[in-house]
Amino acid sequence: MDISMERRFKAAEAFAVKGQVKSCEPYGSGHINNTFLLVCREDGQEYPYILQQMNHEVFKDIQGLMRNVKGVTTFLRRQIVENHGEPDRETLNLIPTKEGKDFYIDSQGSFWRVYMFIGGATCYNLVEKPEDFYQSGKAFGRFQCLLADFPADELTETIPDFHNTPARFKKFKKAVEEDVMGRAEKVRREIQFVMDRQEEMGLALKLKEEGALPLRVSHNDTKLNNIMIDDKTGQALCIIDLDTIMPGFSIFDYGDSIRFGANTAEEDERDLSKVSLSLPLFEVYTKGFLEGSEGRLTETELKMLPYGAKMMTLECGMRFLTDHLQGDVYFHTSREGHNLDRCRTQFALVADMESKWTQMEEIVKKYQGS
Ligand code: ADP
Ligand code: GN1
Ligand code: MG
Numbered sequence: 001m002d003i004s005m006e007r008r009f010k011a012a013e014a015f016a017v018k019g020q021v022k023s024c025e026p027y028g029s030g031h032i033n034n035t036f037l038l039v040c041r042e043d044g045q046e047y048p049y050i051l052q053q054m055n056h057e058v059f060k061d062i063q064g065l066m067r068n069v070k071g072v073t074t075f076l077r078r079q080i081v082e083n084h085g086e087p088d089r090e091t092l093n094l095i096p097t098k099e100g101k102d103f104y105i106d107s108q109g110s111f112w113r114v115y116m117f118i119g120g121a122t123c124y125n126l127v128e129k130p131e132d133f134y135q136s137g138k139a140f141g142r143f144q145c146l147l148a149d150f151p152a153d154e155l156t157e158t159i160p161d162f163h164n165t166p167a168r169f170k171k172f173k174k175a176v177e178e179d180v181m182g183r184a185e186k187v188r189r190e191i192q193f194v195m196d197r198q199e200e201m202g203l204a205l206k207l208k209e210e211g212a213l214p215l216r217v218s219h220n221d222t223k224l225n226n227i228m229i230d231d232k233t234g235q236a237l238c239i240i241d242l243d244t245i246m247p248g249f250s251i252f253d254y255g256d257s258i259r260f261g262a263n264t265a266e267e268d269e270r271d272l273s274k275v276s277l278s279l280p281l282f283e284v285y286t287k288g289f290l291e292g293s294e295g296r297l298t299e300t301e302l303k304m305l306p307y308g309a310k311m312m313t314l315e316c317g318m319r320f321l322t323d324h325l326q327g328d329v330y331f332h333t334s335r336e337g338h339n340l341d342r343c344r345t346q347f348a349l350v351a352d353m354e355s356k357w358t359q360m361e362e363i364v365k366k367y368q369g370s
Contacts, residue, residue, distance in 0.1 A: 003034060003053060011051065011112040012038050014097050014104040018047045029125060029225060030241065031331045032058055038114065048117035049095060053110050054103070058330065059243060062111045064156030066102045069113075069242050070094060075150055089118050089230075090238050121228035121237045126266055130284045131234060133261050136227045137285040139236035140219065140257055141292020144250055147217040148296065155217065157246045162220055165201040165315045169194070172318050175325040183325055187340065193347050194318050201314075203307065204249055212300045218248035223260035250301050251308030254289050258282060258309035259316060263349050268342045275348040277356055282309075283363045290367045302368050306360040310353050317346025 008024040019042025027037040027050070034053040039046055059065050069092070076091040087093070095114040097104045104112045127133045161167040176184055176191055184191065207213035219226075219239065226241040260267060262281040265274040286305070290297070320343035323330045328339055353360065 007106065007108075008036060008038075008051065011053070011104060011106055011110075012040075012049075012114070014106075014112070015049075015051075015095050015114040016098050017049055017095060017114065018042045019045075022046070024051060028123065032243070037117070048119065050115040050117050052113050052115070054113060054243075056109075056111055059158055061156055061158065062103065065158045065243055066113065068155050068158065068245055070102055071154055072147070072150065072242055072245055076146065079146060088116055089121070092116075092118075092238065092240055092242060118228050118238055118240075120232060121230050123225040123228055123240070125225050127224065127261050127281055129234070130281060132229050132236075133224070133281055134284040134288040135229065135234065135236040136224060136257065136261065137288025138292035139227060139239060139288075140222050140253055141289040141294075143239050143292075144216060144218060144253060145292070145294055145296055147245070150217050152217050152247050155246050158244055159246075162244060162246070163248055163252045163312075163315065164205065165311055165318075166205065168315055168318055168322075169198060169201055172322045175322045179325060181325060181327045187321065187324065187343075190317075190321055190340075190343055190347060193350075194314070194321065197314055197350075200307075201311070204251065204304070204311065207300060207304070208249075213249060213251070213304065214298065214301070215247045216250050217245065218250060218253045220244035220246060220248045220253065220256075222253045222257045224257065225260075249308065250293070250297060251304045252312055254285075254305050255308030255310070255312035256316075257285055257289070259313040259346070259349065261285060262309075263345065265345060267345055268338060269345050270341050272344060272348045275345050275352070277349060277352045277360075279356060279359055279363070282360060283366075286363055287367050295369070302364060305364050306353070306357065309360070310350060313346050313350045313353065317343045317350065320346060 009021050012021045012024055017040045019040045022041045023039045024036045028035045032055045036051040038049040038051040054062055056062060073092050077087045080087045080090045093116040094102050204213060221241055221244045227236055228238045230237040262278050264276045264278050269275060320339045324339040331339060333339055
């Protein structure tokens, strides 16, 4: 991330934050936006915020995206207040600019926003306690229920075809053909891994067309580090990273959480012997997600949960591989071959899921009706 301190301060100062801007350092481990911990000071007191430079390459319609974020957070805030919760910690809260806008555009055309900082809570990159993962399953399940009442027609589709796996596959094949970096030869095995599974990729869309799989307002990026766990209570506190909220499939919200959180290794682990699907973690998340969705999932959705997990893992691996072939232009990377390492963990996880398929189905069956 190469954004001068002067530019960060200038952006921060455009917002109606408390006091003087004191520091603004890179924060978190997201792959898309540039995130900073902004600290301001007034009367000897420090006030933390999250400052983000939004990724305009990835999100073409920032205005539409911010309308989604504002709409969803306002909607959630109302429900939290009604339930006597903590509205400043249980949802993201935007801080307006000094001109009362939700975002700021700097002189170089970059888009910035500020959120209230949620303190006393942690985003994990690896499950430390199974209970945390159960809590996150419950929260993501519940989140879908809450959003069921959100007017879907008010939402902008921030990234068209986001989880359209066949469309992702087409882009992948194009990247292989073009091979702009000359990297294809060295990743033949990984390319073949994708080719061998192309038949399965269109199943969710086919079921949707047949009317068997409902389109729901979903989060679409439900990895563990997009949920904050309260340090004191151990409960899921707040779902963050709302940039991809748009109509999608419940099985993919479920599946993306499994992809990231039920992996025994981190997403970019280089030692593939550490990668596997933890069935105990798969089980606790399934239990939580099904409890949280309060019986709203249809028979087909329930049946397709293992498929959702496999497809999100395969799709994500294919996206990392596409980015590797294209020269690391989409996901933030911090070392050479970073996207290839990520791709390999995803494919190792897919292979492990394939070998544990019957157990995955049995676990889902066990919790149906919870
Ligand atoms: P990206 O789209 O790049 O993943 P996120 O919105 O997920 O960006 O933010 C990146 C990281 O910043 C999160 O994983 C989390 O650690 C931290 N973060 C984001 N928003 C907040 C917040 N309001 N309070 C505290 N931490 C936050
Ligand atoms: C990105 O923004 P972040 O880091 O939470 C990506 C997801 C991928 C994920 C892989 C908008 O998520 O789709 O699954 O990386 N987000 C976008 O870790 O492309
Ligand atoms: Mg994130």
